[in-house]
């Protein structure tokens with residue numbers, strides 16, 4: 001059995017961390033060294049699963065919808081519990097994150113899986129808050145696309161198979177703005193704006209807690225013209241460059257680039273529930289998941305490749321709120 005968790009306020013109450021690492025400049029240094037960075041949606045719409053993302057060179061994508069193109073780039077530093085870049089182990093096994101996850105979920109077993117960084121150049125705030133993409137026993141990042149998992153989470157039809165995931169987001173940003181807003185008492189209630197973006201973190205129930213990134217940089221600065229979903233961000237030892245097909249569209253000094261580090265761990269009440277999850281007790285299969293959706297929608301979809309399915313699920317159970 002998975003662990004049944006009550007969320008009377010819509011989500012568990014996040015835990016703040018005042019000091020994430022001893023040497024925050026080192027994290028920024030690692031970010032400068034480990035480019036280039038890719039737009040996150042490039043993995044999703046190229047048909048690659050999140051698991052494929054670990055090879056860190058996504059396919060070139062043609063004709064991406066424009067709403068997926070924005071000045072935020074991602075790099076995977078650890079995946080499936082394995083380090084992908086040097087010096088990421090201390091973040092993957094961060095004791096403060098692990099302890100906060102234990103406190104948040106009242107659980108004994110925390111299995112850190114992912115560390116990734118997001119880098120944003122000056123931009124407007126996100127118009128939507130979102131919850132993160134969840135995973136389920138039997139349906140996960142390996143066999144289902146993000147929009148399907150998102151709908152599974154938002155529908156609440158699969159709580160029997162849900163895997164609890166703790167997320168820490170840490171910031172290493174000295175520049176203007178780039179605040180983090182989150183709704184710890186439900187999306188309809190008051191939100192909190194986290195403003196200290198240097199070496200702090202919030203560990204939360206981000207598969208249930210809505211959150212968004214506010215404006216980054218000065219009000220009159222936006223991304224350059226001419227970006228596509230294949231536009232990359234990298235540092236040349238002197239400055240950050242936004243590069244499209246070999247051409248630099250814009251360069252920024254370090255203070256204009258907001259860096260966040262995300263950490264995700266699966267959490268289990270105890271060893272027994274961890275073992276049960278490994279043995280796929282209470283698993284749901286992709287076809288069972290499809291059947292549950294069909295029952296709820298009065299539809300008869302048979303394949304994840306049916307384009308109408310994505311539209312139907314996303315329309316009814318989006319993880320985004322304007």
Ligand SMILES: [Fe+2]
Nearest residue numbers: 131132206211
């Ligand atoms: Fe998120």
